[in-house]
Amino acid sequence: MPELPEVEVVVRELRERLIGERIKAIDVFWPKSLVKNGECAEKQVIQAIRRHGKYIIIELQSCYLVVHLRMTGQLIVTPIARKNEKHLQVLIHLFSGKFLHFFDSRKFGRLYLTKYPEQVMQNVGMDALDEHLTSIKLQSLMAGKTTGIKSYLLDQRHIAGLGNIYIDEVLYESGIHPLTSVQNLGADEIDVLHTTIVATLNLAVRHMGTTISDYKTVGGGFGGYQSFLHVYKKENTLCPRCNNKIVKIRVNNRGTHYCPQCQVPKK
DNA sequence: CCATGTACCTGAAGGC
DNA sequence: TGCCTTCAGGTACATG
16 A cells, blocks of 8 residues: 555654654554564653654654554554454554554554664665655666666665555656666666656655555545556556557566556667 | 565455 | 455565
């Protein structure tokens, strides 16, 4: 489900609702959902909340609660516990009386209670919206790689935050075929790609992210960016630019959508 | 380094 | 209605 924009919206809403709250107790219904690593006393005050790629980092007084939502994870804050609801995997009680719920139908998501967040995120690259990630920096990161651009962007070790939806959209906007080898991208194309990544992600954040099926904001709302998608899940519709059919192929076993006219394969 | 397959899970959608 | 297959926004890990 959630990629960088959805996670960013969740982080902003969590901040409004949770800073200064003290954790009272944690109920775990699916043990794999909560990973404990090192001593981390639970009854701590939430100091700060930030994001790196698709990870949510909740800073406590002497350790961290790191969250990755994977495909279907949801963090929901309510004044009344929604106990016994389907797919509730972890329930965090707060001293104020509020509750932080972790719902996750597919159970791929993880909460890590840890002193060492850098260990949890050791393979995560620079955040896609990091101001230090310039187009020059992106060029140097790509140097020496031979993989296709879609595979490259899916791999969070390179750049963190983009997932299947936004990669398809960004490549469409940039006019780059998803199988183009990164070594065949010129400086000008990397520059367009970089500009498009930043613009697309920021625009999606302004629209509260993309809700295809499961994604919800912390308050239970939906995203709105799905109305702006050009290619993702649009196979057989007409390209708004050239009027040819959008096609769907598989790249890295992921559904991949593009316009064969506007995104010409370079190799 | 790279590509591919599998595993982790559940539910929705499509074919018959 | 029901059974079966395929697919889903993510990532880790094993294998050539």
